[in-house]
Amino acid sequence: MAQRSAAPDDPAAASRGISRRAQSDIYRAGISGIRPRVPVDTDALEAAARKALSAEAFAYVAGGAGAERTVAANRAAFGRWQVWPRPLRDVSSRDLSIDFLGARRPTPLLLAPLGVMEMAHAEADLAVARAAASLGVPYTLSNQASFPMEDVRDAAPDGARLFQLYWSASDELNASLLGRAEASGCEAVVVTLDTHLLGWRTRDLDLAYLPFxxxxxxxxxxxxxxxxxxxxxxxxxxxxxxxxxxxxxxxxxxxxxxxxxxxxxxxxxxxxxxxxxxxxxxxxxxxxxxxxxFSTPSLTWGDLAKARQWTSLPIILKGIVHPDDAIRALDAGVDGIWISNHGGRQIDQSVPTLEVLPTIAERVGGRVPIVFDSGVRQGSHLFIALALGATAVALGRPYSYGLGIAGEAGVREVVRNVLAELDITLGLSGHTSIAELGRDALRPA
Structure with missing residues (x-):
């Protein structure tokens, strides 16, 4: 299949120099006493979002299941790997672009689907879509969006979009949603598998608050x-x-x-x-x-064949954490695998996703793209996940924090900062492209 461009400009050129531009913009503005709209440090970003959002909104976005051990484990898993620098290599020109779903993308970053973004900002999905499009980052529209997918398309017509499907108890509704996704220009369907029951989310329960x-x-x-x-x-x-x-x-x-x-x-x-x-x-x-x-607990592998009747778009299964399920997904003929434990929002003390990424990547063997999420907070996390076998990496909570603090501009700054750190890490470790990354770029801590 012939590749098409994800954006009018050359994808590789779009990512070149992103770290230099980001640092230059920040430091030059600092001469006039202007600081970034959102904190660059990830912990400070979360703390600022806690102040900016209502108690209910912050609990819904930041919270996890049970005692939130899975949330902590996802983040701790990155600490078990170290970047292994190789100096004296020419890294003056770096390329963050990747091939994904038949297109050359400027970077390996996606925005994960996050629902109810109106809790963070009135423009919600519209602001996120515009910010993502401005940086050439595909945005996965949530099934639990605050605006219809057609409005998001109109807000950012040049942006790349995927659509997340929560498999409803109504097949007619599923078919209708996927038909609309295809008609509104989405490039793939992301079927989320791990939310057929709502997780035991203690922060929301303590507040007796469910936005739906x-x-x-x-x-x-x-x-x-x-x-x-x-x-x-x-x-x-x-x-x-x-x-x-x-x-x-x-x-x-x-x-x-x-x-x-x-x-x-x-x-x-x-x-x-x-x-x-x-x-x-x-x-x-x-x-x-x-x-x-909203969901159907009776969903099984045999039901997935229906999705092929409802859409001609590529189908990605989100919520895969076991290698055997990854192989079963391949047998089912899906077009991609999304390794995720829903950011720790569904099961307390679940397997951290980074722990299973290398095994799943080895067993999949490049037959379909692998998207990775859960615990991702910064550019060095992208580097580690890509080196361990991910094709692309999805960012979730941090961009919602940026949205809550400064709207569209806040989302743009958060995404820019993540990409800039990835670019710097790539160069300082002695690499010039995402394609060069492998296990030898890392060392177990």
């Missing part, structure tokens, strides 16, 4: 014609009263949540009038319908 119950993060659903029909059927169903949740205690927060749901209900009611939506049963029915159909 407030109609947040369900824009892909409420904008979908199949979902809208499911809502109408639920609203007028004869057993609707039996399925209705128990009445809420009326408090100021309950009233505020009701108003938010009414505002978000415009997509299913056809009116932006909050007053009319408060009186309509459809907005609340949309929330309850979403909670019913």
């Amino acid at each position: 119950t407030r109609a947040m993060g369900i824009a892909q659903y409420t904008s979908d014609p199949v979902f809208q029909q499911l809502v109408r059927e639920r609203s007028r169903g004869t057993d609707a009263a039996a399925d209705a949740p128990p009445p809420l205690k009326i408090t100021p927060k309950a009233v505020a949540a009701g108003v938010r749901i009414a505002r978000k209900g415009a997509a299913v009611t056809g009116t932006t009038s909050v007053h009319e939506n408060l009186r309509s049963p459809l907005p609340r029915a949309a929330v309850e319908t979403f909670l019913d159909v």
Whole structure:
């Protein structure tokens, strides 16, 4: 298959000198007393986001399952590897570009799907998409987005996009979502496998806060014609009263949540009038319908064949952490494997992803691309994961922190900083391209 460009400019040229430009921009601005919009240090970035976000938003973004041992293990796994520098090599010209999904990409970085970004910033996915497009980084649209995928396309028409699918209990809805993803220019489908049950997220539970119950993060659903029909059927169903949740205690927060749901209900009611939506049963029915159909615990390998009927896009399976499952994915004919434990948000004390990356990469043997995430915070982490066999690496929480602190500009700075550090690490270790990286670039700590 002939390769196409991921962006109008030469991908390799787009990544050259990114570290020099980043440092130069920061230091030159410093002459005027201007500091970066977001902290460069990863721990300071998280601390700044904690101050900028509401308690509920920060808990949802930063939290993990149980005692958050998987979150800690993901990050600690990178500390067990060291970059092994080789000096006296000409590294004056460096190339971060890679081949991925039939295109030459400027860098090996993707933005992972993060849902409910309206909790961090009002422009949510739109701001993230624009920032990603400006740097030539593909953005994986979340199934739990705050804006429909078509709006994200219109906000960044030149950006490269993938679409994440949470496999719904409704096959008609799955087919509709994938059809829309293809029509809106997404380049692949990322089927997320590890969220068929919601993880035991202690921070959210302590706050008794799940954004979806407030109609947040369900824009892909409420904008979908199949979902809208499911809502109408639920609203007028004869057993609707039996399925209705128990009445809420009326408090100021309950009233505020009701108003938010009414505002978000415009997509299913056809009116932006909050007053009319408060009186309509459809907005609340949309929330309850979403909670019913969001996922299916009965999903098995045999169901994956349906996705081939729903879309002609490449299919990547996200949530692979066992080598045997990676081989089974190959047998199922998928187009890519995404090694992930959902950033530690699903299972406490789960296997850290970096620990299994080398084995999975060896068994896959380059037959399909491998995307890696979980625990990634900085450019040196990208270097290590790429050296251990990843084709591309996905960044998650850090860009949401940038979004919460400074919107689109914050996302852009976070992504730029990660890429700049990768470029510097590549050069200082004696390498000039991502293709040169292998296990010999590392040493076990």
